């Protein structure tokens with residue numbers, strides 16, 4: 001099976017980004033995995049994402065430059081904060 005492309009999601013611990021992250025995760029044949037960027041991987045919301053087998057990554061200050069780096073590495077991204 002082809003390796004999944006990763007979509008980096010800023011705001012995955014929130015309502016909007018969380019909905020996107022769950023939708024991608026539920027679509028097992030979609031060909032995408034989620035990397036959830038959060039300022040606090042110890043929050044309840046981040047722990048719930050990690051429990052669902054999402055890759056939760058800490059970004060203390062996900063500014064534009066950081067997001068651009070993630071985009072260059074992951075090819076796709078979503079930010080709604």
Ligand SMILES: NC(=O)c1ccc[n+]([C@@H]2O[C@H](COP(=O)([O-])OP(=O)(O)OC[C@H]3O[C@@H](n4cnc5c(N)ncnc54)[C@H](OP(=O)(O)O)[C@@H]3O)[C@@H](O)[C@H]2O)c1
Nearest residue numbers: 010011012013014015016017037038039040061062080081
């Ligand atoms: N909910 C709606 O129905 C709705 C509808 C239309 C538009 N919107 C807009 O969509 C945006 C998100 O809404 P939401 O309801 O999903 O908000 P939310 O549930 O409060 O979630 C906010 C998210 O943004 C992240 N975040 C907050 N400040 C950040 C910062 N400085 N840098 C990086 N990440 C930051 C938080 O991540 P961490 O705390 O984990 O880092 C969290 O995942 C808002 O601008 C809102 O006005 C919402």
